[in-house]
Amino acid sequence: MHATTIKKLLLLFISAFMLIISHASSLRFHYINSHNFTTKTSAASSSSSSSAAHRSRNPSLALVHRDAITGATYPSRRHAVLDRVGRDNARAEYLVRRLSPTYLPTDLGSEVVSGLDEGSGEYFVRVGVGSPPTEQYLVVDSGSDVIWVQCKPCLQCYAQADPLFDPASSTTFSGVSCGSAICRMLSSSWCGDAGRCQYEVSYGDGSYTKGVLALETLTFGGTAVEGVAIGCGNRNHGLFVGAAGLLGLGWGPMSLVGQLGGAAGGAFSYCLASRGPGSNADAGSLVLGRSEAVPEGAVWVPLVRNPQAPSFYYVGLSGIGVGDERLPLEAGLFQLSDDGAGGVVMDTGTAVTRLRQEAYAALRDAFAGAVGALPRAPGVSLLDTCYDLSGYTSVRVPTVSFYFDEGATLTLPARNLLVEVDGGIYCLAFAPSSSGLSILGNIQQEGIQITVDSANGFIGFGPNTC
Numbered sequence: 001m002h003a004t005t006i007k008k009l010l011l012l013f014i015s016a017f018m019l020i021i022s023h024a025s026s027l028r029f030h031y032i033n034s035h036n037f038t039t040k041t042s043a044a045s046s047s048s049s050s051s052a053a054h055r056s057r058n059p060s061l062a063l064v065h066r067d068a069i070t071g072a073t074y075p076s077r078r079h080a081v082l083d084r085v086g087r088d089n090a091r092a093e094y095l096v097r098r099l100s101p102t103y104l105p106t107d108l109g110s111e112v113v114s115g116l117d118e119g120s121g122e123y124f125v126r127v128g129v130g131s132p133p134t135e136q137y138l139v140v141d142s143g144s145d146v147i148w149v150q151c152k153p154c155l156q157c158y159a160q161a162d163p164l165f166d167p168a169s170s171t172t173f174s175g176v177s178c179g180s181a182i183c184r185m186l187s188s189s190w191c192g193d194a195g196r197c198q199y200e201v202s203y204g205d206g207s208y209t210k211g212v213l214a215l216e217t218l219t220f221g222g223t224a225v226e227g228v229a230i231g232c233g234n235r236n237h238g239l240f241v242g243a244a245g246l247l248g249l250g251w252g253p254m255s256l257v258g259q260l261g262g263a264a265g266g267a268f269s270y271c272l273a274s275r276g277p278g279s280n281a282d283a284g285s286l287v288l289g290r291s292e293a294v295p296e297g298a299v300w301v302p303l304v305r306n307p308q309a310p311s312f313y314y315v316g317l318s319g320i321g322v323g324d325e326r327l328p329l330e331a332g333l334f335q336l337s338d339d340g341a342g343g344v345v346m347d348t349g350t351a352v353t354r355l356r357q358e359a360y361a362a363l364r365d366a367f368a369g370a371v372g373a374l375p376r377a378p379g380v381s382l383l384d385t386c387y388d389l390s391g392y393t394s395v396r397v398p399t400v401s402f403y404f405d406e407g408a409t410l411t412l413p414a415r416n417l418l419v420e421v422d423g424g425i426y427c428l429a430f431a432p433s434s435s436g437l438s439i440l441g442n443i444q445q446e447g448i449q450i451t452v453d454s455a456n457g458f459i460g461f462g463p464n465t466c
Helices: 003-007 043-055 066-070 077-098 108-112 256-263 357-371
Strands: 018-021 029-033 060-065 123-129 134-141 148-150 189-191 197-202 208-220 223-237 245-248 267-271 284-288 299-304 317-322 344-346 353-355 386-388 394-398 400-404 408-412 418-422 425-428 430-432 438-440 448-453 458-465
Touching (some): 256 284
Antiparallel strands (some): 029 394, 197 208, 208 223, 400 408, 418 425
């Protein structure tokens, strides 16, 4: 279709996303408004989401993006994107190193966490620590297990947005003995003063936390949970962007979901708010508990366990489609090998989805061919497929579909495919991986209710949006 024809098209709004079985879809292209890069959710979907939120009685927390905490401002959107891409590269490269079969941790404690390179602290939640609760911002990390906060007395601490937690002011703080089973669950722990369990967790960028392991009450959205094992860090160093610590939601026993067990039903859900122009950056949510977190009507995909990195959530991806064409990719291209190489990991700390180089090249070429005569723009850092849409009211772009094992399909709309890097300049939000590992990033997850049923080994997409 010629550019002059595209300019005359009426703006067609579509639902925010579709979740389908692979043979059930006929909609393969979207029309997007290039001046206000948003899509309108249907009335039925909006009503459903609103009713579900109203009925929810389980802990529900607002997921806040890091920019809202740090108050970061940029001279232009391009500067903001370049900063985000810089963090993104650091995070992706850390995951490539961490999830490599040849990975050798510099410290035993790093075997149970994903690491907080610059890019991993993208989303925060507000949690009450202790009794009475002291409100703290914690980084949400779905690849980490250990929960920790900075504590008084602090021998070495980085700057955080909230006052330091003081265990002496909490009536429910109780140090864990070094002979306890929970202390032995940590790879890097030892006996300290008065027989208390000491811990250390190191991260890939040189960041770390050291202190006392304790049982404490955590309050989530008004719901108090007693006896949660947390690290009370007295020596902490690193790039934690103002957070008081970390809330681990990984697949291991020391994560919040692992510790809650039957209390949470081994499940949680999250919805990352769209970060595009015209969106509400503070509208994300994290819900704990099976009764509310596991919705009816979701498309379920089996989780894949990597024995070399058991805290991470992998999914079985069998193929990718652009428009109405499935890309001709080698069978088993995204498979996780027996030694832990390759595979596809879900990660909220990575923004731009990384694909194996041959898969990315096929996706890029098919996308470029489908949009036809749209004017190209120079690439921006790792984003090499960009378009100048400043002269358009609306444009026609293809959908991109992920085909998962056992037949489920996730079809993404334009807002999950393109990111605005400057006035009217949009780039495809995918990039080639530097290894065999593929990463499903947060831009492709935005606006979709995602449910992790770690107890049964499934991840769900939809049916609601945010």
